[in-house]
């Protein structure tokens with residue numbers, strides 16, 4: 001199910017043409033060719049806007065794939081920032097460092113291969129943004145691990161929280177309950193002010209307020 005009318009999605013995407021850069025286009029082409037689930041241009045640009053809006057200098061991603069979402073966060077934090085990418089697949093580390101290096105965006109990047117929640121636990125300190133895009137069954141544990149690691153005034157962001165409409169009870173699959181649990185925990189958390197941006201497949205935007 002399309003959350004946003006495809007014509008509207010297409011229009012919103014068309015406003016982002018000025019971001020066309022050879023490496024970004026290459027990454028988008030790889031995702032298209034392999035059917036690899038990157039966030040895509042509209043969510044990518046949203047991640048950069050949100051990270052810049054909170055003045056992010058220290059960001060961690062849970063589930064980075066080959067670095068597409070990292071591309072946008074790297075632009076946001078700048079070369080003097082800190083961007084931790086995580087993925088279970090070492091081939092994604094190789095690809096991400098190659099792509100981001102060629103795009104001139106590898107400066108702030110450290111890539112951690114292994115379980116993303118474990119990698120977060122091994123890092124010290126708070127983050128301006130924690131972004132979650134791991135396997136959906138892991139969303140509740142990722143939130144539990146992340147919620148105390150975002151600084152007050154920082155953001156927890158998470159992709160696919162509408163799960164193509166399945167969270168409404170329509171045609172649920174085995175991953176839907178974990179996403180529903182994740183979303184409900186965040187909505188009820190008084191340390192956060194949160195909303196789902198229904199862009200693409202739903203982006204959770206949760207601002208830590210205390």
Ligand SMILES: C[S@@+](CC[C@H](N)C(=O)[O-])C[C@H]1O[C@@H](n2cnc3c(N)ncnc32)[C@H](O)[C@@H]1O
Pocket residue numbers: 037038039040062063064065066067068069070086087088089092114115116117133134135138
């Ligand atoms: C949806 S893709 C990420 C796409 C990426 N955020 C982007 O938009 O470019 C999910 C990635 O997370 C990784 N992954 C899933 N569960 C994980 C986990 N528990 N720990 C580490 N990596 C995980 C997968 O290997 C996959 O590359």
